[in-house]
Amino acid sequence: MFQQAGWQKRRNIPATHVVDGGIYASERVFAAEKTHIFQKLWLLVCHESEIPEIGDYRTTEIAGTPIILVRSEGGKVRALLNVCAHRGARIANNASGNTRKFTCFYHLWSYDTDGRCIDIPRGEGYESVGVAPADCNLNQFRVEVRGGLVFVSLAPDGPDLDSFLGQSxxxxxxxxxxxxxxxxxxxxxxxxxxxxxxxxxxxxxxxxxxxxxxxxxxxxxxxxxxxxxxxxxxxxxxxxxxxxxxxxxxxxxxxxxxxxxxxxxxxxxxxxxxxxxxxxxxxxxxxxxxxxxxxxxxxxxxxxxxxxxxxxxxxxxxxxxxxxxxxxxxxxxxxxxxxxxxxxxxxxxxxxxxxxxxxxxxxxxxxxxxxxxxxxxxxxxxxxxxxxxxxxxxxxx
Ligand code: FES
Ligand SMILES: [Fe+2]
Structure with missing residues (x-):
């Protein structure tokens, strides 16, 4: 199809002033964003007032990683991976709620608000293979609160939140x-x-x-x-x-x-x-x-x-x-x-x-x-x- 060149002809614009249209649709770019941005940096996930009481939680995700944000027994906000240590089911399936323990619907394994596995029904069946609740705690991520804003980082290390935010x-x-x-x-x-x-x-x-x-x-x-x-x-x-x-x-x-x-x-x-x-x-x-x-x-x-x-x-x-x-x-x-x-x-x-x-x-x-x-x-x-x-x-x- 004949197309007369229009704005595509523009020249002499600094590279910093143009964004390539291809970076939106590309799976390659999206994968790089997931790995190098969303799995590395501090991300704002909610406001502290959404989980004011012990046991209050809400669920979210960060570029595909399912997270439970919960106010734990000690009052600290924790970010737990919302993946059961047994067969990988999603443990918390509601957007929000209040609980003292998360019990997976599938085989009823339970975790406390600090992410510790506290119950494996008929756990004696695992004794011969050496699986005990203490080996099945949920993964958790760095979480910090500033001015009521709750931030999570999926990266186990890296800059602290204050360095990341600076004076912003x-x-x-x-x-x-x-x-x-x-x-x-x-x-x-x-x-x-x-x-x-x-x-x-x-x-x-x-x-x-x-x-x-x-x-x-x-x-x-x-x-x-x-x-x-x-x-x-x-x-x-x-x-x-x-x-x-x-x-x-x-x-x-x-x-x-x-x-x-x-x-x-x-x-x-x-x-x-x-x-x-x-x-x-x-x-x-x-x-x-x-x-x-x-x-x-x-x-x-x-x-x-x-x-x-x-x-x-x-x-x-x-x-x-x-x-x-x-x-x-x-x-x-x-x-x-x-x-x-x-x-x-x-x-x-x-x-x-x-x-x-x-x-x-x-x-x-x-x-x-x-x-x-x-x-x-x-x-x-x-x-x-x-x-x-x-x-x-x-x-x-
Ligand atoms: S998958 Fe959660 S208890 Fe089995
Ligand atoms: Fe707008």
Whole structure:
């Protein structure tokens, strides 16, 4: 088929400002991401308020590895491999719950909240082969909590969490250090028919404000573009401050003064932090949102969305806070479905080889709608995968 060369002809753009379309659909790239990113780095997995009491647990997965996050008898959060030591069944099959022991449904082997195997029914049958409960404890992973955010690393060693995060959460410190005064009031999971990076791009791409009807009204005119400040941090993290929301510009939306804002924020403040590789913590004056993009395949991602507010507040305040959350970020909100559409729409071309490359080339001196966050993300991505994002080729390979 004759195709007249169009934008594919563009020349002289620095390699750092272009992403090759092939890195989304490739199984080779996906395998490298699993090995060198998701099985190595610290990953945000949930908020501490989701498992406040002894025995509270929730299940998740990290690039295919099933995990139980549980508050153990001693009060410590543990990350246990959700795989039975007997025949490999998944031990905890609910999204969340409370238990003092996990009993596998298949042959009823039991494990305590520290992951110790505490019962093997008719265990005497294993005596002659030397299998005892003490040999059958669940594998567990490093887990740390900072400012209520729970992080897990599948790697047995490597940098500690504080070295990994550096100063990246600083802009949200006043909010996060409220600690257990915050709680998750909204959680949903959805399946995104797109590569996980395409979702992260929606949170790294400042320029796409144009797509969101309400952001055109509430945000783009609320504060000068040059007042925005993009902060890039080591290890691929980034943050943006200096954004404001002028919520009264949307008919029927409140101006956001009716409930106390999150600690340290004005009701109209908007700040966010993108944590490499797959999460974002986003605070809009009165509510906070956490996004976690869990890769399933090159073309599929589970998106976990959490809404966070102030624990112990009145039902009336909570109702207003939920409304504020849902206006932007609920499943039927203004922004979330638009971002989902954007990621899945690009996937139709990126995932099929029709989009040869993406441009991440805006330069605005770390203000306005600079693409520096995207370039920072892909520089870090390349550092771990050993793949050149502008060509999709293995570096020195
Ligand atoms: S597979 Fe879990 S008890 Fe048998
Ligand atoms: Fe968006």
């Amino acid at each position: 959460l600083h802009a949200l410190e006043s909010v996060l250090n409220a600690g257990r005064k915050l709680e998750v009031f909204h959680f949903h999971r959805s399946v995104l028919k797109a590569n996980w990076k395409a979702w992260m791009e929606t949170n790294l791409d400042l320029y796409h404000e144009f797509m969101h009807v309400v952001l055109r009204r509430t945000q783009m005119t609320a504060a000068p573009m040059q007042d925005r400040k993009v902060d890039l941090f080591p290890n691929g993290h980034a943050g943006v401050g200096g954004l404001k929301g002028n919520y009264g510009n949307v008919k029927s939306w409140s101006v956001r003064g009716e409930v106390p804002p999150l600690p340290g924020l004005a009701p109209t403040d908007f700040r966010f932090v993108d944590l490499f590789p797959n999460s974002s913590v986003i605070a809009r004056g009165t509510v906070m949102r956490i996004d976690i993009a869990i890769p399933v395949s090159p073309h599929m991602t589970i998106l976990e969305c959490r809404g966070i507010g102030i624990a112990g507040e009145s039902a009336a305040d909570r109702a207003i806070r939920i409304k504020h959350h849902n206006q932007h970020w609920g499943p039927f909100s203004r922004n979330l479905p638009e971002d989902t559409f954007a990621a899945e729409n690009c996937e139709m071309n990126l995932g099929t080889g029709q989009a040869r490359s993406q441009l991440i080339g805006r330069e605005e001196n770390a203000t306005g709608q600079d693409d520096a966050l995207l370039r920072n993300f892909y520089a870090e991505w390349s550092r771990h995968t050993g793949i050149n994002p502008s060509s999709g080729e293995t570096i020195n390979g």
